[in-house]
Amino acid sequence: MAAGARPVQLGLDEIGTPLVEATFVVVDLETTGGSPRESAITEIGAVKVRGGETVGEFQTLVNPGTGIPPTITVLTGITNAMVTSAPRIAEVLPAFLEFSRGAILVAHNARFDVGFLRAACEQMDLPWPRPQIVDTVALARRVVTRDESPNHKLASLARLFGSVTAPDHRALTDARATVDVLHGLLSRMAGLGVTHVEDLTTAADPVPATRRRKASLADGLPTGPGVYQFLGPSGDVLYVGTAVNLRRRVRSYFTAAEKRRRIAEMIDLATAVRPVPCATELEAAVRELRAIATYRPPYNRRSRSPEKQPWVRLTDEPHPRLSIVRHVPAEAASRAIGPFSSRSQAELAVAAIVAATGLRTCSQRLPATPRPSASACVLAEMGSCVAPCVRETSEYAARAKRAEAALSGDASGVVAAARATIVRLSRHQRYEEAARRRDELVAYLRAASRTERHDGIRAARQLIAARRHSGGGWELLLLRYGRFAGTAVSGRGAPVMGVVRTLAASGEDVSPPAGRPGAATAEETELVLRWLERPGTRLVELDCGETGTATGMGWALPLRGASALLPRLQELIVSQTEQGVLEPGSDGVASGPAGGSPSAVVARPATRGASGAA
Template identity: 65%
Template sequence: MQRSLLEVAPGRRLALDDATRAASGTGTPVQLGLDDLGTALHEVTFVVVDLETTGGSPTGSEITEIGAVKVRGGEVLGEFQTLVNPGMAIPPTITVLTGITNAMVIQAPPITEVLPAFLEFAGLDRGSVFVAHNAPFDAGFLRHATERMDLVWPRPPIVDTVKLARRVVTKDEAPNHKLGTLAALFSTSVTPDHRALHDARATVDVLHALLGRLAPVGVTHLEDLATASDPVPHQRRRKSALADGLPHAPGVYQFIGPGGEVLYVGTATDLYRRVRSYFTAAEKRARIGEMLDIATAVRHIPCATVLEAQVRELRLIADLDPPYNRRSRRPDRRPWLRLTDEAYPRLSVVRSLPASLMDQALGPFTSTRAATEALEALQEAVAVRRCNARLPLVPRTGASACALAEMGRCGAPCTGGQDAHAYARVADGVRQALRTDVDHVVTALREKIRALSAQQRYEEAATQRDRLHALLAGARRAERLRPLVTTPEILAARRRDAGGWELVLVRHGRLAGTAVAPRGTDPVLVAESLRVSAEAVPAPDTACGAAPVEESELVATWLERPGVRLVEVVQGEVPLACPVRGAARHHLPARG
């Protein structure tokens, strides 16, 4: 009786045409680890599997035979074949289909003995790719068996040759995508006959024939197979070769148009993998697809750290204004919220703010609309005047109050209803909020929201909620950025996962320089060199004027990462700290 058999046949090579040799191997991974991405197909080990079973469902049927072929670079590394005692009678219809009888499996090993041997042979937990014709069927039976035995299914990348065939074999060539039909089409060396090893060998030949058709359209790496069965236009997939030569390192990439113009700028932690991902079905943006169709080249700028790459991307987008990047048209003109300088000050949205007034203004906001909503939130909570006229200290003769005064929502300093001393107390409540102490505003607006909701005035409640959201967002950004942009110099370090240190030098919220001290290198010497060679950044005249707000926020995010150490700080007027009772402790209400 046939027992478990492992045949290693290192000398046997598969017959491949030239196109297939360039992309030999197989795999349509549905689960890809980062270490697997970017692997050329001829470097990948594939385990082509076929099972025979007593039925179609793993919950009510059992495996009767396992056949597998392990290949890499077109060479057969080994074969695995064994009958399996299913512990149940084989239905006559299955016997007719496979030729496997009850007598043949009576002395065969049970699945509890076979499965560990198969998993060891396959090496699915060591980077091998699982391949089968109608792979969900075979993988489902094996996964179910491992779970019953309290073993761990290794969750390998999976390739389904049926899906690949549907992509490249037309109805004119074959009436269906069954294994026997494809074997006849591609003249495989073995004819499938519903015996596991024979079918696995035939599947290997079918797989390589399919890859031969996919190679000319850019399917040459393991990650390409993840989307090879998706409808990516051939002319776009072929352009994946633009990524060839890019390093597996952080940096900035630029897609170049036919006239040498920069079409798009992006950043990546791994340049090679990121650029190749554009030429798969994972990229679904129509606008970017249009860009890819006209791109002719990719330029890259390698960077020492991810932070440097992110900042370079922002600066390049601002300088080049690529047509396919979406960005703020005036990132240097973000709105602020401040009190006017007059006898009876009022709230005003301004586009520029002197650096000396940063502690008297809220922002910068992401848009004029957000700043206006924050202004309205303050006006709801504090009875500050809303009229735009510049009021004299002494009311004009014959001045009349507005409707808000008649409703009790304004003290009417315009008519003398409120003197300068009384109005100063109101203005102090606004200044308190502009310094990001917004507790009194949050309390007032939340009470208003609750009252409106109780009256089922939900639209008005939502308006107040959005105003509160805008106020808190602006206050949190202000308390986060003020200390950073007013600090002349910050030298910080963070230990790298690969060993060594990542060093960052920040001046007035601008990334002045970054460097890496590799393992075994004295980081103090690297830090001193960084300080000398870094960009000189003078104190700006305007608030957040040394760098775009987006850049300062990137720097702030990096500084807040776990494990970052402040090596040296040249302190500014505002302490480099986050206030305990600041706006950050308030939960931002959800927007509808």
């Protein structure tokens, strides 16, 4: 527990309620017919049980306000004379709702009984309390075979489980018989891992018994946030996940709520669950990413190889070109963007920059002075390249400068060139080509924007921020060079700056990054950035050193950068699409003309909080 934190009493929903501690109200109704719209209640009987013992009963006849059909009288024995002096449902229902308040509602064929009760609430303008409902018919279908009982009717099940009460179509008698049936069913389902109230939600689902029994793997797990690791027979990590409540999340894997085929296969292999308790949800999310990258569990589909994500950089040679790489050295960090989700996205971004700057696309390394034997390629003949391979020219240096600007915070040239091309192609109804230019532009802007946003905190030697914690007090975050280095929660009323000093002293030591991607993966940096950018975050300390970011501005965004232009471009395209000017394309970006040139947008600070103590 963080310094100054106060103990918190956990609710039953957080720790799980054993069935032996749960309160059940078993209810049965008699009615004038089968439909709540056309029929009315004639009798309510209910039994309240806890820990296998009866703690209360509720029984009353109800005047339905209409005649009881003879067939119903023959079935139930309730006559018109018996209900003439009985109270109306308006008098009975509030008393029953009070009797069943806070309990789990149980009925045999619950759809019938609950349907009448809800309809009565609607007629009286009473709010339906929305209790947890258990249907003994559904449970019986799960654990009682045809060999044991010819059907799942109440009378048949009562005989099977040796009920001391024989059902006779009277409400209280049938409710008492249903209590015995419920206890018999729960006794059987305990062997399937149904031991807590939370298990009842999916107890009737078709989950293999071997899998449901593995719910015991969740026993003893913490109830706070953290990371869980499913382990195989050899102790190898099969799957890593994160949870707000570790015990509750892990238990959910052993119910029908989990429908993923691969995960079901993983659960069948798992023999243990290893928890990693965390102070906050953010810490859990970060540690999940790191664990996936470390263990590379076979059943996790994402983030297993973040180091393989591609970047786009400008090469160091007399006539630079764009190259797709997996690592960017420190000296080239200011001339690279990324990482990209795939190589195909990186290739789209390269095409956008090349189209705007005219950089060469050949891959050979060219000398400063052309070789006498060199010959130009077809691109030079088409006028698409100034051919520095065969002639000396100052034009190529200017093109390289524009490309460098596009990779270091000035996206306006690429945006203007791409939009002009899209307008021209759309006017000639060449929409497929226009869509291709659109996709190239979006791929470039997204990667450039990500790079700009990440660079600010990657350059910070130390950053401490605070947010109000849901349980009171403050949640504190420590970053060093963009890497999560620690977190703490100060209790309500505790001296915050004391916790800040403790966090700074105990946080992870992080060395300055050498090149891209930096001290942390892009996914981790994005996680903490989203936390920082949420309204209400306060900046406690920011140390960017003597040089700040690559641009020397500290934590800031470039005025003409992709972070400023991308939102405006998307808003403009969406607006024109809604007006019918453009046709929508993939990713919500239209394939028609965007019109106009990008407006200059004043860059906002990367955090909304004010510097100072939290």
